[in-house]
Amino acid sequence: MGSMFDSVAIDATTASGPIKILVIGGSYGGLSAALNLQDLCRGLAPRCGPAPEKGTEQGEPKPEKPTSKIAIEITIIDERDGFYHLIGSPLALADEPYAAKAWVKYADIPALANNNITVLQGTVHSITPRTKTATLISRDPTGQTSTQTRVLAYDYLVAATGLRRVWPVVPQSLSRKQYMLEAGNHIRACAGAKHGVVVVGGGAVGIEMTAELKTVMPHVAITLVHSRDKLLSAEPLDDETQDTALRLVREAGVEVRLSCRLDRTEEIVDEDGDKCLRLWFAGGESMVGDHVVMAVSRSVPSTSYLPREVLDEAGYVKIQASLAFPVSDVPNAADHFAIGDLVRWSGIKRCGGAMHMGYCAANNIYQLIRQRRDGTTPVWAELAEIPPMIGLAVGKKAVAYWPQAGTTSGEDVMKAFFGDDLGFTICWNHLGLGGDRKVATA
Ligand SMILES: Cc1cc2nc3c(=O)[nH]c(=O)nc-3n(C[C@H](O)[C@H](O)[C@H](O)COP(=O)(O)OP(=O)(O)OC[C@H]3O[C@@H](n4cnc5c(N)ncnc54)[C@H](O)[C@@H]3O)c2cc1C
Known part of the structure; x- marks a missing residue:
């Protein structure tokens, strides 16, 4: 029986050259992992890391200041051709000008330009932890699947593919052009x-x-x-x-x-x-x-490309507190991380959680690289128990709950949680998508 695929291209292995990081899913979690790791490997404080303590250098991370620059190549794979601000979906499906703002093609994101991050459009079909390879089904620029596959080799992998959500919870289009038609028809x-x-x-x-x-x-x-x-x-x-x-x-x-x-x-x-x-x-x-x-809600984790051993009955990834795959379940588990909505962890699924997990995975990959390269002792970023928290935009007001403050609501809560564009600018700035950061000279 013939293969379902036309051809298979195998990318260079990672035996030499820059360390290869594969990030699957280019939304809040995946972008956070990629950009924070890039910061650390350039000798910069990670953009989503802990806030600096009073009296310390602006942006200085705890527990360790990154001093050493490391050559890495990051590849992000996503089915979409851009970052979709999912939180803004309810407004994007009501208002066309906002819809246009809520989807930014990866090619138009300044932080991803002119550096060592490559974004590929396609669906990851499977990964093989033993060989550290992932099989990707490519998409052409209109978002159509092709039968072309690529096998990508990696040293470290971050799975950040979130949940599969049905229409009209989220648009199903994979290109910005198609999405504008989809949103426009609905509106x-x-x-x-x-x-x-x-x-x-x-x-x-x-x-x-x-x-x-x-x-x-x-x-x-x-x-x-x-x-x-x-x-x-x-x-x-x-x-x-x-x-x-x-x-x-x-x-x-x-x-x-x-x-x-x-x-x-x-x-x-x-x-x-x-x-x-x-x-x-x-x-x-x-x-x-x-x-x-x-x-x-009928959302299910988008994890069909991962080995069954790392998933629970509902398809969520059984992570450790370090966000690594469970030890002993698959080969090279320590070099595989899962972040964001697809992990089995406490708390309500939130974009803030996904971005924080992206930072933690970036820190932990950086620590592993340093340990293996320089013999340093790793200082892990570990997830704590996350209590139920929510921020809900309801028209011009918002209601929020988190344990320290209890329930709060009003226009001021809306402003604090969502700004005036349902959180687009808050997330854009938190991820530093607007521009490249200066490389530290020290
Ligand atoms: C309508 C709505 C409103 C929300 N409002 C809020 C809110 O107000 N505050 C809040 O904190 N949270 C909110 N959330 C939750 C928040 O959006 C999620 O927690 C967040 O999107 C999780 O980010 P993520 O990076 O883990 O995954 P996602 O945002 O789900 O992104 C996953 C990415 O992976 C890609 N992908 C999936 N499978 C594959 C594959 N096999 N190969 C390649 N790419 C793949 C997808 O295209 C997507 O870009 C809301 C969610 C919805 C649906």
Whole structure:
């Protein structure tokens, strides 16, 4: 039987030359790992590292100042042709100018230009930890898969491929051009919904989506339907946070129906002869709408390319506190790291967590390189237990919960957590995507 692939190109092995780092997934976690590692190997303080203590040099990392420069080559592989600000998705799918801002092609990210980071567009199909190779199915510039595969050799690997999320939780397009069409079609369908839009699922995504739609399209009736008697019912959050989210989403002008389970939808014709939908709920109630958006979470880890031994039953990577693969489960486990949404760890999945894990993995790879090259004693960055924390944008206000502050809400919380562009500038600046950093002269 012939191979499913046309040809296989094997890249040079890593026996000599710069140390090769392969980062799979170029979102918050993957970009953080790549850029922090690049900082460390250039003798700079890692951009997402701990804040400097008073009296120390600006940006000085703890526990060790990187003094030695190391030649590395970082390859980031992503299915998309750019960084998509996922947090902004509810607004990107309501407002076209914001949609244009929320997806930046990798080629247009200044921090990735003119340095030792290469971004390839494609899907990683499998990795072989024993040989330290990854098989990539390439994509052409329009985002179409090809049957061309490449085998890439690496010294260290970072898996940062997050969760697979369904439409319209996230756009499914893989190129910016296609994504603008996808978002535009959705926005026009919602804006023209004379009987309104019904969003099913009162988790974080459904709440944010309805509030953004209502804020951008105040003329459209927006309804949020949830099967339980509290919003955010699947999250480990207290009543106060759940009740505040309900208050804010209602204040934003969204009609909320709790304890309401969608049974079926039926296409009908209204009094003007226009097609619309009747939504039937368990219990016999019904309502009319034009557009139904399913925001029920069905996200699964995008880890099918990883060895089964490192995954739990649900497909999450069983990391150690150092973010390395579990020892003894696969060969070379210590040189393989997993970060971001795809790891099995405590806490609600958050982009701040993904960026922090990216920094930790970068530090730990740097420590391993130094140990092997210079005989230094590694100082690991380890993940602590993460308590439930959340920041939720609800129209012009936000609700937040974290253990020290409890539940807070209001426009000031929105400003602090999301700035005025649903966190785009905060994340862009935290990752330092706007420009290259100066190489230390010391
Ligand atoms: C609608 C929505 C709103 C959110 N709001 C917030 C918020 O307000 N605050 C907050 O902290 N968090 C929020 N989150 C959660 C946050 O977005 C995630 O925690 C974060 O995106 C995780 O980052 P990541 O880098 O681990 O993975 P992801 O962002 O999921 O990125 C994974 C990347 O890997 C790529 N990829 C996947 N599989 C492959 C493969 N096999 N080969 C190559 N590439 C692959 C994908 O294209 C993608 O670019 C929100 C999530 C959603 C869906």
